[in-house]
Amino acid sequence: MKPLSEMSLAVFGPGLLGGSLLLDARLHGVGELRVWGRREESLAQVRQRGLADVASTDAAAVAEGADLLVLCVPVGGMKALAEDIVQAKLGVDPVVTDVGSVKAAVVAGAGAVCRRAGLVFVGSHPMAGAETAGLGAARAGLFQGAACILTPEGDTDPAALAKVENFWQALGCRTAQMEAAHHDALVARISHLPHLAAVAATLASFKPDASMAQFAAGGLRDTTRVASGSPGMWREILLENRRAILPALADLHRATGELLEILEKADEDSLLARLEEAQQLRATRYS
């Protein structure tokens, strides 16, 4: 496998994740950085920050000769982007991956386009992000310590999988592999559900009188933090993964209903049992 210093990395979409990827790649001495953006203005910013050796709005031109191609656009735009990329004259053994937060749809969309063109696609989901978006929010080290789930298929070339895995590990990710459908059920519980819980908590806490929040301590701030995320981006994620989210959201609705019933009855024992259960479940991950 090529060392990073000889690798040509193509990043499609220099937003929060793509931009952070470029910053890390530069720090790690990746040989060549090629960047595709939809708008000239964002490419101008990328050039200004010294994050691209090649930057263009032409996806096929950016793909040319790249070893590793990372799709960092919203999930809904990945398939069309893959269709442009497979037109390019690519290097030897190139691998395409992505950073999308849902995987079954991406593997069936962009992944299938690549496969039909004889190109290896390995889905990736680095579990890093922020409630802010765009290149301005990008930062080096964003992926350090984050989990990154890879979703190879049964017949994925092991060398291609290793290339993608090594790349994420070089950026500080803990990698894991699972089926795309399993990934989607997992993120429904650990990412999409907390987001919806934060949205519901924000609506219920702030709506009657938002000025009350001036008195709040850290509890309100943290419980609702992710509700400041981009509405457009999150609408897409939630709709893309809605089948996996629905049973999780039904569980959340049931849990709020159960707590309401317990409090209506002032049922001390059940209340303590739910509070203890939540504390113990959370302690399995967080100390």
Added chain:
Amino acid sequence: MKPLSEMSLAVFGPGLLGGSLLLDARLHGVGELRVWGRREESLAQVRQRGLADVASTDAAAVAEGADLLVLCVPVGGMKALAEDIVQAKLGVDPVVTDVGSVKAAVVAGAGAVCRRAGLVFVGSHPMAGAETAGLGAARAGLFQGAACILTPEGDTDPAALAKVENFWQALGCRTAQMEAAHHDALVARISHLPHLAAVAATLASFKPDASMAQFAAGGLRDTTRVASGSPGMWREILLENRRAILPALADLHRATGELLEILEKADEDSLLARLEEAQQLRATRYS
């Protein structure tokens, strides 16, 4: 008004809040620190950390000669503690306050006991805390920048109120005054509701397979953080303030139900509207 260096401060209950209060009081050069604890072991710790000039399990003995008495015990224990304290021979113009997170019940309980004994009581709620409890979690500066709500009654002596307000401000709190019932409705929305939302999110996210959480990023951690709080303490808070919490919790349950319905229908416009509304409401407090 006496300067802090001449003040005798009595703290009842050296837990997270009482202990942090003692640490701050020591740093600010409060003249005398008197500490009551239920158990000898916790008093031994207080003495060992140099946080008490007088430490005893006899509440009346600790109260003797104090200028400002702060009740830092669970809300359910405050009235009984006040009954012990009013037996003491107190100083000139002593004022009793507390740190309880509900106020109507405290004013009607411990407050009324003090009033009947001719002692001024002013309810306080410094909005600071942590998901950890006990003296071991106490730290100096815990109150810095926190809101502290005071709940004087119509006939509360202005000098007594000023004494309590100045004390909290000296510790770095932003103070505000409101009726006890208004306080309770407020904290139901901005503190108790986020707690219940975090508990519900923890149950729904972790329960099917807690091992999934190893892949989580900051969203799950922050949304569920307060669910690690002491189950016993939170049971008491939630039951003490249940009348004010019930309508807020009903709103949360409705919000989760509405999100579920929107996602079931894949209603893109309504989903975006709810996400935008939450983002905008949150932006009124957090940037």
